[in-house]
Structure formats: structure tokens, C-alpha cells
Amino acid sequence: MRAYRSNDETKSGAVLAPALYMVGEQDVGLSMPGMRQIIDAMPDLVPNLKQSLTIPDCGHWAPQEKPHEVSEAALTYPVGLTKRPQAAETTRSDYVRPGL
Incomplete structure (x- = not known):
């Protein structure tokens, strides 16, 4: 097992993997102070955010x-993403869309 090594990417706190953000439109967490600012900053915090989804008529436990809606979103989200072959020393996954 490889020991965890910090690097500039991990120090930034950014989520680097391709991501899908889902939230219920009635999630009580949305009313927490500062939550709207965090959501607005999502593109900076998660530079590979591929999709944001608000689930209608849904609370915190989506x-x-x-x-059905969560499963559908989770199953259809990764379509078009393929894992790039990695060298043995690579410490994080890189993903690319085919044809890029």
C-alpha cells in the first residue's frame, strides 16, 4: 500500500475528479448560512464538475x-467518461472524454 503524499493539488482542497452534484430542492441544508455561497463557488472548488442536479420535491435523503431519480442520474452521469491508462507511479485518476 502506498503512503499518502501531499502535493499542490491536494493542498488546494479542490475536488479534481469528474463530479456530479445532486441536491433535493427541499434539503434543509440549503438554508444553512453560507450554503448558497458554497454552491455558487462550486465551479472553483470542483473544477471538473460535469453536472448539477436539483431533484424536485425532495429533501436531504435523496x-x-x-x-429512481438518484439511480438514473448516477447511472447516466458517467456515460462518455473513460479512464486514461496510468503509469504505476500516478497518484490520482485522470479522466478524459473520448475524442478529446
Whole structure:
């Protein structure tokens, strides 16, 4: 097992993997002070954010409240992403869209 090594990318706190953000439109977390600013800053915090999804008529427990919608989003989100072959010393995954 490889020991964790910090680098400039991990120090930034940014999420570098391709990401899907899902939230229920009635999630009480959205009313927390500062939450709207965090959501607005999402493109800077998650530079590979590929999709944001607000689930209608849904609260905080989206997988339990709207399992079909969450499953559909999770299953269709990664379409078009393929894993790039990695050298053994690579410490994080890189993803590319085919044809790029």
C-alpha cells in the first residue's frame, strides 16, 4: 500500500475528479448560512464538475426519497467518461472524454 503524499493539488482542497452534484430542492441544508455561497463557488472548488442536479420535491435523503431519480442520474452521469491508462507511479485518476 502506498503512503499518502501531499502535493499542490491536494493542498488546494479542490475536488479534481469528474463530479456530479445532486441536491433535493427541499434539503434543509440549503438554508444553512453560507450554503448558497458554497454552491455558487462550486465551479472553483470542483473544477471538473460535469453536472448539477436539483431533484424536485425532495429533501436531504435523496437516495431514500427519490431512489429512481438518484439511480438514473448516477447511472447516466458517467456515460462518455473513460479512464486514461496510468503509469504505476500516478497518484490520482485522470479522466478524459473520448475524442478529446
